[in-house]
Amino acid sequence: MKNKAQLLIVIGILFIFSCKEKDKGMDASLAFDRGALLSSITSGMIMPAYDSSVFYFSNLAQTTLQLSQNPNADKLLQAQQNWKQFARSWQYAAAFNFGPAAEKGIKKTLAEEIASFPVSSTKVESFILANDTSFANFDRDSRGIFAIEYLLFGENESANDILAKFANQPQRFSYLLACSNHIGLNLKWVQTEWKTYQASFVSNVGTDIGSSTSLLYNEFLKYYEGLKNFKFGIPLGRRPGQTTTLPKNVEAYYSGYSTELAREHWRCAQLIWEGTGLDGKQGIGFKAYLDKVEGGKALIALTQEQAAATQAKFDALPTGKLSDAIQNNFTKVDDVHTELQKLTRFYKSDLSSLIGIAVTFSSGDGD
Amino acid sequence: MFDRLKSFLFEPKSIAPLVVFRIIFGLATFISTARFLYLGWVDLHFVNTQVQFKYFGFEWVQLATASIMYAIHYLMLAASLGIVFGAFYRVSAIMFFISFTYCELIDITYYLNHYYFVSLIAFLLIWMPANAHFSWDAFVKPSIRKSFVPAFTIQIFKFQLILVYFFAGIAKINYTWLMEALPLKIWLPANSDFPFIGWLFNYPLTAHVFSWAGMLFDISIGLFLLLPQTRFFAWLLVLFFHLLTGALFQIGVFPLVMVASTLIFFSAHFHQNILLFLNKFIKFPFLSEPNYADEKPTGNLLGSSLITGVILCWVSFHILFPLRYVLYPGNLFWTEEAYRFGWRVMLMEKAGTATFYVQEKSSQREGVVDNSDFLNVHQEKQMAMQPDLILQYAQFLKNHYQRQGVSVDKVSAEVYVTLNAKPSKLLFNPQLNLLEIVDSWAPKTWLNRFEE
Numbered sequence: 001m002k003n004k005a006q007l008l009i010v011i012g013i014l015f016i017f018s019c020k021e022k023d024k025g026m027d028a029s030l031a032f033d034r035g036a037l038l039s040s041i042t043s044g045m046i047m048p049a050y051d052s053s054v055f056y057f058s059n060l061a062q063t064t065l066q067l068s069q070n071p072n073a074d075k076l077l078q079a080q081q082n083w084k085q086f087a088r089s090w091q092y093a094a095a096f097n098f099g100p101a102a103e104k105g106i107k108k109t110l111a112e113e114i115a116s117f118p119v120s121s122t123k124v125e126s127f128i129l130a131n132d133t134s135f136a137n138f139d140r141d142s143r144g145i146f147a148i149e150y151l152l153f154g155e156n157e158s159a160n161d162i163l164a165k166f167a168n169q170p171q172r173f174s175y176l177l178a179c180s181n182h183i184g185l186n187l188k189w190v191q192t193e194w195k196t197y198q199a200s201f202v203s204n205v206g207t208d209i210g211s212s213t214s215l216l217y218n219e220f221l222k223y224y225e226g227l228k229n230f231k232f233g234i235p236l237g238r239r240p241g242q243t244t245t246l247p248k249n250v251e252a253y254y255s256g257y258s259t260e261l262a263r264e265h266w267r268c269a270q271l272i273w274e275g276t277g278l279d280g281k282q283g284i285g286f287k288a289y290l291d292k293v294e295g296g297k298a299l300i301a302l303t304q305e306q307a308a309a310t311q312a313k314f315d316a317l318p319t320g321k322l323s324d325a326i327q328n329n330f331t332k333v334d335d336v337h338t339e340l341q342k343l344t345r346f347y348k349s350d351l352s353s354l355i356g357i358a359v360t361f362s363s364g365d366g367d
Numbered sequence: 368m369f370d371r372l373k374s375f376l377f378e379p380k381s382i383a384p385l386v387v388f389r390i391i392f393g394l395a396t397f398i399s400t401a402r403f404l405y406l407g408w409v410d411l412h413f414v415n416t417q418v419q420f421k422y423f424g425f426e427w428v429q430l431a432t433a434s435i436m437y438a439i440h441y442l443m444l445a446a447s448l449g450i451v452f453g454a455f456y457r458v459s460a461i462m463f464f465i466s467f468t469y470c471e472l473i474d475i476t477y478y479l480n481h482y483y484f485v486s487l488i489a490f491l492l493i494w495m496p497a498n499a500h501f502s503w504d505a506f507v508k509p510s511i512r513k514s515f516v517p518a519f520t521i522q523i524f525k526f527q528l529i530l531v532y533f534f535a536g537i538a539k540i541n542y543t544w545l546m547e548a549l550p551l552k553i554w555l556p557a558n559s560d561f562p563f564i565g566w567l568f569n570y571p572l573t574a575h576v577f578s579w580a581g582m583l584f585d586i587s588i589g590l591f592l593l594l595p596q597t598r599f600f601a602w603l604l605v606l607f608f609h610l611l612t613g614a615l616f617q618i619g620v621f622p623l624v625m626v627a628s629t630l631i632f633f634s635a636h637f638h639q640n641i642l643l644f645l646n647k648f649i650k651f652p653f654l655s656e657p658n659y660a661d662e663k664p665t666g667n668l669l670g671s672s673l674i675t676g677v678i679l680c681w682v683s684f685h686i687l688f689p690l691r692y693v694l695y696p697g698n699l700f701w702t703e704e705a706y707r708f709g710w711r712v713m714l715m716e717k718a719g720t721a722t723f724y725v726q727e728k729s730s731q732r733e734g735v736v737d738n739s740d741f742l743n744v745h746q747e748k749q750m751a752m753q754p755d756l757i758l759q760y761a762q763f764l765k766n767h768y769q770r771q772g773v774s775v776d777k778v779s780a781e782v783y784v785t786l787n788a789k790p791s792k793l794l795f796n797p798q799l800n801l802l803e804i805v806d807s808w809a810p811k812t813w814l815n816r817f818e819e
Binding site: 032034205206207208209218225229238241242292293294295296302341344345348349350352353355356357358361362363364365 | 558
């Protein structure tokens with residue numbers, strides 16, 4: 001008995017020493033601080049993204065109010081400009097569609113509540129006709145950012161046409177302001193909640209389902225696939241059963257600002273992966289995480305190579321409306337979709353597999 | 368030889384271990400089913416589902432309506448209690464086995480080895496006289512009371528348990544697991560926030576130690592549980608091992624099932640004391656009282672050659688069936704031919720991205736499928752790396768789009784799979800028309816070879 005105990009102690013000491021020894025020789029750098037990644041992304045991206053979204057939203061809300069009080073071409077133009085800025089800033093906040101932005105009860109995620117597209121002009125018009133600004137329905141394609149866009153830009157209409165529509169239909173302004181109000185309530189609520197949520201978000205450093213890293217990753221992936229599937233795939237007519245392109249289904253069809261927004265969307269996905277903050281400061285992202293894990297360096301190289309190819313296709317997109325490009329310059333737009341498709345696996349299975357993030361609730365095979 | 372086997376199987380043994388096992392198993396399935404309901408998995412698995420991936424040969428098993436699926440789960444709860452208390456025991460055991468197995472057969476993407484294990488145990492329990500003692504049935508019908516049962520009614524469960532560990536151990540004897548310490552080198556650092564010892568997980572050495580320890584544990588624990596001298600220590604190891612893996616990995620109720628089931632290895636005396644304790648401190652006035660004053664019957668209980676033969680077949684099948692993988696060429700982890708039903712657990716880190724293309728006949732237009740339109744995250748994850756499920760999904764897509772009025776003449780897929788942190792590779796030629804491939808037991812020659 002005594003001998004056994006001694007043997008155990010000796011083995012124990014040897015084990016500890018071998019650990020110490022290995023510290024120097026063996027690659028001990030598998031240690032990755034997920035807390036640092038979470039705090040870097042939170043302070044460098046999430047908080048600034050929501051803050052700037054709220055900032056640009058407030059500008060938009062202010063000018064739409066002024067427009068309603070004093071409708072003229074200058075005010076309309078200003079509202080349109082402010083809408084574009086807000087829509088750009090929203091692309092970044094949209095990547096972090098979890099935590100306070102997650103689905104709650106009958107309320108969908110923030111992105112679904114305020115940024116569904118394509119918007120249904122028929123529904124918008126019929127709600128305006130009925131002077132119904134309650135939003136007590138599930139027609140999320142009749143409100144939000146892109147309903148405002150439809151009202152402010154019209155479909156190939158001049159400023160005078162648009163102003164005339166407002167003049168002929170006073171409740172059109174009510175609907176516009178109701179949309180703006182609805183966005184404000186939802187967006188500001190999430191922004192405020194993030195301020196309290198961020199501490200618990202940063203401190204939850206596990207990798208199981210529901211952990212912060214897993215939330216961030218899973219939403220990142222959804223966000224990325226959303227770009228590919230909804231902003232390119234469907235408008236390009238690339239779904240099975242689609243027989244034609246659907247140029248009107250692009251995001252921001254009425255403003256013709258789709259290409260710019262898609263570029264921002266793509267850029268934001270890159271920033272999250274690279275770990276770069278919105279201010280351009282280098283922080284910690286999935287790339288830094290990959291650098292520390294088995295097989296990670298190889299995946300970084302492959303990802304960057306494909307991301308560069310994708311970037312090249314984004315750069316080659318024609319200026320002007322994406323909906324026009326889909327009809328006149330199909331190949332150039334389709335190329336972006338193709339390269340995004342090729343990049344998917346590097347973000348999807350390869351990344352989650354290497355860093356061991358849980359993507360589903362269901363139990364695995366136990367041992 | 369046959370006679371010696373027969374006398375071993377029919378040697379009279381105290382019924383206590385079988386009774387405790389009955390109680391424990393019933394409790395474990397009760398907890399497991401309650402947890403399943405509590406987590407909302409009935410909705411997730413059986414209600415909010417558009418596609419069900421089928422087991423080969425069980426394609427006829429159909430999903431029932433939501434209310435029936437819920438009813439089946441409540442039935443399972445009731446049947447579990449019936450097993451615990453030995454009440455309407457045979458009916459309870461049959462109901463549990465059928466309803467549990469039915470739920471498992473609905474969708475293979477939820478396949479887990481321990482669900483298969485539970486099905487097997489439930490099936491075996493149907494045939495065992497586990498209600499002949501300390502039970503409601505024996506309370507209301509004293510004529511069925513027994514203190515002794517043939518040895519096989521207890522040994523068969525030990526056999527099943529040893530099988531799980533031993534095959535799990537055998538499966539770990541491969542270069543990647545032992546020499547590269549993969550996938551533990553991925554999984555352990557992902558758990559570096561683990562209390563007290565988490566920091567150790569960042570060292571590759573820890574992954575190596577865990578890999579070897581895991582293999583040695585699985586291979587040898589059955590033997591150490593069998594030997595009376597090592598039994599207690601072995602069970603403590605079982606407890607420690609399962610507590611650790613249970614805390615580390617998302618593996619549900621499996622640790623509970625194993626820790627509880629392995630108590631069956633303990634002596635009859637130990638189990639008698641458990642039952643006496645239960646009877647004394649928690650009064651169950653509706654159960655027959657445990658009583659161990661009976662004389663042990665001399666000689667063997669009425670031995671049956673038929674039963675001996677059946678057991679021999681059962682045991683041979685369960686030893687041979689997991690070994691069928693040797694009949695297939697290629698890398699088992701890559702092709703997953705003969706991977707299931709082989710007690711291969713937590714053995715590899717594998718994931719895939721599967722992009723499906725559906726081609727319309729007249730226009731030859733090819734559409735890209737958004738898998739999330741049809742599959743939940745779990746189903747997509749499982750499908751994207753398992754060749755037989757990929758074929759099923761291709762058939763589903765064809766039928767789905769044909770119902771939409773698209774005449775589909777080809778479904779192909781670009782499937783990239785990463786295995787144990789290696790760069791992802793194409794699982795098969797993306798030009799293949801998956802509709803033309805018929806799944807069978809035959810080797811899947813349409814898959815690319817796995818290259819190291």
